Amino acid sequence: MDKELMHALARRAGLDKALAEFPDDVAAAADQAATVVARIKAPEDPRAEPWPAMKPGDGL
Amino acid sequence: MNVGAEADRGLHYMTATAAAHAIAHKQLSPVELMKAHLARIEKLDPTLNAFIRLDAESALEAAHAAEAEAANGRLRGPLHGVPVGIKDIIDVAGLPTTCHSKILQDSLATADAVCVGKLRAAGAIVVGKLSTHEFAIGGPSFDLPWPPARNPWNPGHHPGGSSSGSGSGVAAGLFPMALGTDTGGSVRNPASCCGIVGLKATYGLVSRRGVFPLSFTLDHVGPMTRTVEDNALMLEAIAGHDPLDPGSTVAPHGRYRAALDRGARGLRIGFVRHFHEVDMPAEPEVTAGLEHVMRTLQMLGADVRDIRLPSLVEFGAVNRVILQSEAWSIHRDWLQKRPGDYGKLARRRLMPGAFFGAGDYVLANKRRLEMIAAVNAALAEVDVLLCASSMDPACRIDQPAEVERTYPRQARTPFNVTGHPAIAMMAGLSSGGMPLSVQFVGRFFDEAMLYRVARAWEQASGMDKKHPPI
Numbered sequence: 155m156d157k158e159l160m161h162a163l164a165r166r167a168g169l170d171k172a173l174a175e176f177p178d179d180v181a182a183a184a185d186q187a188a189t190v191v192a193r194i195k196a197p198e199d200p201r202a203e204p205w206p207a208m209k210p211g212d213g214l
Numbered sequence: 215m216n217v218g219a220e221a222d223r224g225l226h227y228m229t230a231t232a233a234a235h236a237i238a239h240k241q242l243s244p245v246e247l248m249k250a251h252l253a254r255i256e257k258l259d260p261t262l263n264a265f266i267r268l269d270a271e272s273a274l275e276a277a278h279a280a281e282a283e284a285a286n287g288r289l290r291g292p293l294h295g296v297p298v299g300i301k302d303i304i305d306v307a308g309l310p311t312t313c314h315s316k317i318l319q320d321s322l323a324t325a326d327a328v329c330v331g332k333l334r335a336a337g338a339i340v341v342g343k344l345s346t347h348e349f350a351i352g353g354p355s356f357d358l359p360w361p362p363a364r365n366p367w368n369p370g371h372h373p374g375g376s377s378s379g380s381g382s383g384v385a386a387g388l389f390p391m392a393l394g395t396d397t398g399g400s401v402r403n404p405a406s407c408c409g410i411v412g413l414k415a416t417y418g419l420v421s422r423r424g425v426f427p428l429s430f431t432l433d434h435v436g437p438m439t440r441t442v443e444d445n446a447l448m449l450e451a452i453a454g455h456d457p458l459d460p461g462s463t464v465a466p467h468g469r470y471r472a473a474l475d476r477g478a479r480g481l482r483i484g485f486v487r488h489f490h491e492v493d494m495p496a497e498p499e500v501t502a503g504l505e506h507v508m509r510t511l512q513m514l515g516a517d518v519r520d521i522r523l524p525s526l527v528e529f530g531a532v533n534r535v536i537l538q539s540e541a542w543s544i545h546r547d548w549l550q551k552r553p554g555d556y557g558k559l560a561r562r563r564l565m566p567g568a569f570f571g572a573g574d575y576v577l578a579n580k581r582r583l584e585m586i587a588a589v590n591a592a593l594a595e596v597d598v599l600l601c602a603s604s605m606d607p608a609c610r611i612d613q614p615a616e617v618e619r620t621y622p623r624q625a626r627t628p629f630n631v632t633g634h635p636a637i638a639m640m641a642g643l644s645s646g647g648m649p650l651s652v653q654f655v656g657r658f659f660d661e662a663m664l665y666r667v668a669r670a671w672e673q674a675s676g677m678d679k680k681h682p683p684i
Binding site: 182 | 527580
């Protein structure tokens with residue numbers, strides 16, 4: 155992940171302190187997130203439902 | 215029941231089933247049993263670090279009470295007087311739930327988790343809280359308030375995780391049974407590394423209430439034991455609907471030992487070879503172990519055929535996105551304010567959730583539904599799946615690069631993603647004397663079938679008789 159983007163996302167997530175104290179760990183986490191999503195094959199049908207299905211609870 | 219013979223070979227390796235039977239028939243004192251385990255703990259735990267908190271005084275007190283009750287013919291349940299260890303992310307009233315982390319080292323549980331309460335109601339006695347990876351995700355870490363647990367087959371090796379103390383302690387005879395939790399394989403990994411039996415039941419079968427969450431939709435509580443029968447006995451005690459756990463199911467539960475001795479004859483078994491042959495090529499000894507299990511079950515009369523599922527790499531990615539997104543929602547405030555109070559491994563494994571978008575999470579859950587359908591379709595053709603658990607025997611614990619390399623080389627996460635029940639157990643020993651492993655996977659709520667196949671393999675192989683040389 156681009157360093158500038160990574161810093162912007164980390165700050166947006168409130169990780170300023172981690173960015174200052176553990177920059178390598180934040181960078182490693184960002185890289186991991188960036189690579190893992192690419193391994194998921196998107197369902198061909200855009201209408202595909204996610205798990206779990208919405209179910210009415212006692213309060214609805 | 216020959217208690218004398220059990221005592222000769224050490225009460226510490228007596229099974230929970232045998233101990234409960236002997237106590238119920240007044241052939242064994244719960245106090246004698248507890249003292250044998252406490253002596254074993256005193257001798258070995260300085261090496262194994264299975265415990266974060268040993269509660270010997272309360273355990274002995276409970277054993278005396280159990281003895282008095284048994285003498286009067288009042289048994290609390292099928293585990294009366296049997297010691298159990300509890301992973302330290304699960305609440306035990308009056309003891310800290312530290313999650314093996316500085317973040318929670320001063321926390322105190324005011325009530326038992328539902329699963330602990332059920333074990334106590336069945337008569338089990340809690341001996342203490344057990345080591346884990348930090349918040350059940352970190353890894354074997356040396357920068358935490360407590361050292362990591364070690365493998366009794368070779369203390370220089372990793373016991374697997376995150377239910378590390380549970381696996382190490384059960385294998386070493388510190389207690390006959392333990393509770394673990396499994397979000398990406400954390401019951402089945404230590405079961406595989408330590409050569410014991412670990413079950414991740416169907417999602418929702420065991421209440422998660424009172425267990426510190428890692429990932430709400432992937433977390434499972436599971437029994438860890440040295441034998442298949444003990445595992446089924448323990449599951450019978452902890453399964454059941456909990457109306458206050460949003461993930462709990464109302465599905466029927468109950469007699470998991472009923473089909474234990476029906477054998478493998480006539481069963482249809484699907485062998486998921488591509489997991490360990492193509493997706494993540496396993497160590498040759500692991501592959502040979504799996505082939506041996508497969509051939510043994512064939513010889514016992516099972517019909518074995520090959521089955522294909524989505525790739526392990528994709529299963530792993532779906533697991534990671536869901537797990538880390540949900541974990542971020544739990545740890546965000548602490549990671550923002552106290553990042554230095556986490557160990558390095560947990561910090562690195564919990565922060566990726568900050569970088570996923572909502573669309574990533576929904577995408578993973580869309581694919582998850584398709585993966586559930588794929589496993590269901592496979593299990594419409596066969597009664598049970600056979601596949602790898604770990605692709606390597608346990609590596610050395612003091613080599614971070616080896617731990618990092620081998621940790622993701624496993625086939626357990628698919629069944630956290632899909633929620634199907636899965637059991638891991640010993641398949642043999644490597645040339646280096648470390649356990650090899652196998653995994654069986656079943657239909658939703660068909661844990662009895664898993665136990666039947668696992669027992670058939672256990673009886674044919676004698677794996678329940680193998681103990682670490684410690």
